[in-house]
Amino acid sequence: xxxxxxxxxxxxxxxxxxxRGELSGPTAGLANGFAQANLMIVRRELAxxxxxxxxxxxxxxxxxxxxxxxxxxxxxxxxxxxIRTDFPKYRIYRHGSxxxxxxxxxxxxxxxxxxxLIGCSFSFEGALLANDVPVRHIEDNHNVPMYRTNIPCQAAxxxxxxxxxxxxxxxxxxxxxxxxxxSRFPAVHGAPVHIGDxxxxxxxxxxxxxxxxxxxxxxxxxxxxxxxxxxxxxVAMQAKPxxxxxxxxxxxxxxxxxxxxxxxx
Amino acid sequence: xxxxxxxxxxxxxxxxxxxRGELSGPTAGLANGFAQANLMIVRRELAxxxxxxxxxxxxxxxxxxxxxxxxxxxxxxxxxxxIRTDFPKYRIYRHGSxxxxxxxxxxxxxxxxxxxLIGCSFSFEGALLANDVPVRHIEDNHNVPMYRTNIPCQAAxxxxxxxxxxxxxxxxxxxxxxxxxxSRFPAVHGAPVHIGDxxxxxxxxxxxxxxxxxxxxxxxxxxxxxxxxxxxxxVAMQAKPxxxxxxxxxxxxxxxxxxxxxxxx
Numbered sequence: 001x002x003x004x005x006x007x008x009x010x011x012x013x014x015x016x017x018x019x020r021g022e023l024s025g026p027t028a029g030l031a032n033g034f035a036q037a038n039l040m041i042v043r044r045e046l047a048x049x050x051x052x053x054x055x056x057x058x059x060x061x062x063x064x065x066x067x068x069x070x071x072x073x074x075x076x077x078x079x080x081x082x083i084r085t086d087f088p089k090y091r092i093y094r095h096g097s098x099x100x101x102x103x104x105x106x107x108x109x110x111x112x113x114x115x116x117l118i119g120c121s122f123s124f125e126g127a128l129l130a131n132d133v134p135v136r137h138i139e140d141n142h143n144v145p146m147y148r149t150n151i152p153c154q155a156a157x158x159x160x161x162x163x164x165x166x167x168x169x170x171x172x173x174x175x176x177x178x179x180x181x182x183s184r185f186p187a188v189h190g191a192p193v194h195i196g197d198x199x200x201x202x203x204x205x206x207x208x209x210x211x212x213x214x215x216x217x218x219x220x221x222x223x224x225x226x227x228x229x230x231x232x233x234x235v236a237m238q239a240k241p242x243x244x245x246x247x248x249x250x251x252x253x254x255x256x257x258x259x260x261x262x263x264x265x
Numbered sequence: 266x267x268x269x270x271x272x273x274x275x276x277x278x279x280x281x282x283x284x285r286g287e288l289s290g291p292t293a294g295l296a297n298g299f300a301q302a303n304l305m306i307v308r309r310e311l312a313x314x315x316x317x318x319x320x321x322x323x324x325x326x327x328x329x330x331x332x333x334x335x336x337x338x339x340x341x342x343x344x345x346x347x348i349r350t351d352f353p354k355y356r357i358y359r360h361g362s363x364x365x366x367x368x369x370x371x372x373x374x375x376x377x378x379x380x381x382l383i384g385c386s387f388s389f390e391g392a393l394l395a396n397d398v399p400v401r402h403i404e405d406n407h408n409v410p411m412y413r414t415n416i417p418c419q420a421a422x423x424x425x426x427x428x429x430x431x432x433x434x435x436x437x438x439x440x441x442x443x444x445x446x447x448s449r450f451p452a453v454h455g456a457p458v459h460i461g462d463x464x465x466x467x468x469x470x471x472x473x474x475x476x477x478x479x480x481x482x483x484x485x486x487x488x489x490x491x492x493x494x495x496x497x498x499x500v501a502m503q504a505k506p507x508x509x510x511x512x513x514x515x516x517x518x519x520x521x522x523x524x525x526x527x528x529x530x
Contacts, residue, residue: 183530
């Protein structure tokens with residue numbers, strides 16, 4: 001599906017189309033200027049550990065909103081939205097295994113569940129483009145490549161796991177500007193966590209991402225890596241809680257928060 | 266007591282002197298270059314609400330460290346330190362009332378308590394001074410003035426209350442630079458929350474702060490207000506939990522975290 005015709009619709013309208021199933025693909029490039037969000041839903045008894053995990057790992061898990069237990073409306077990030085229906089695609093993880101992908105989690109929602117909305121690097125891609133830093137997966141219209149790394153997250157209670165990163169290749173003369181532009185946005189992963197050789201962070205085949213799709217890297221280009229909000233899924237796989245619900249990588253929630261409001265200066 | 270002779274001691278040495286009772290006053294200006302921290306200790310059953318309160322109110326409550334339940338060592342902010350003895354002065358609040366101030370909380374510590382270390386604006390005062398922005402309470406060697414405002418915090422579970430702010434007066438031609446300098450440090454309250462007329466944020470007598478001591482304001486000076494880590498004490502007074510333990514305003518914990526590491530760029 002070519003998402004471009006929808007690019008300039010407001011967030012509430014895009015969420016309505018997604019809720020109806022009329023939009024079901026990756027959301028990169030949609031609702032330019034508004035923050036998108038990763039999802040992690042846990043039962044109440046795991047909520048403290050996960051909230052603490054986010055506090056201890058703000059690069060991969062910058063929180064945009066946390067719902068009250070049992071509440072399906074993200075009151076701060078998108079009043080009126082429904083966490084159970086307004087993502088294009090969800091993943092159900094049981095005991096650390098991906099059980100299925102669904103487009104609606106109403107049947108899986110339990111009283112007392114808590115939803116965490118986590119900032120997404122799509123938020124700073126508009127700023128990169130405005131600074132003439134290329135964003136390959138938007139140019140080539142595919143999902144951003146994401147990789148499990150050997151960078152350990154700080155544990156919190158029962159939760160631990162490796163950091164997941166997203167990657168954008170670019171010419172060497174764009175790297176400094178990319179660091180500057182994204183440093184302004186710590187609430188959406190901020191500055192890169194690594195520049196250059198993927199093996200230094202435990203990525204051994206850059207052409208085979210763990211999530212999303214590979215990006216072509218030109219001969220003179222350097223891969224630049226940002227902490228990624230898919231990290232909670234790597235944590236779920238490692239810590240194996242009985243049930244967690246996430247978004248499908250790249251298939252994000254579109255909030256009412258303007259990207260620019262998250263710039264620290 | 267004149268604290269100046271201790272100004273350049275390393276954090277661990279200062280904590281040792283504080284633990285022994287050899288330093289007992291406000292900590293502004295001590296351990297230049299290292300972050301200081303506010304304290305909020307709650308029982309385990311209130312920890313989720315308070316952690317969520319901090320997530321929803323990052324300006325007054327930027328978290329530097331959260332201990333594991335029952336652990337008295339802040340493993341990330343100051344390995345080897347003891348949360349029960351290493352502040353110069355503590356406050357015991359019961360049912361929202363200040364019961365007493367003590368220099369050691371070993372007798373009050375309960376198994377399962379959780380300690381929250383919250384960033385402190387003292388961290389950016391070095392940066393202000395380096396930029397020739399005056400810091401009156403350091404010049405005049407008194408505790409920073411702090412005020413309860415009419416700015417409501419976002420509630421979290423049972424917790425709610427007004428934002429507390431600290432105030433620094435300065436000439437008009439320093440205000441822009443003060444905003445720029447402090448914007449770099451969101452983990453220690455970041456940019457000001459208000460500039461100018463105190464009444465607009467519910468402060469009716471600038472010469473009578475709710476915490477700390479008043480600063481002299483020159484005729485041509487403008488008061489500039491930053492969110493303050495004493496906010497949890499205003500929350501304790503309003504929400505009235507059975508028992509919370511905090512630091513005494515201005516009497517902070519000196520961490521091993523370098524201020525500059527908290528600069529977002």
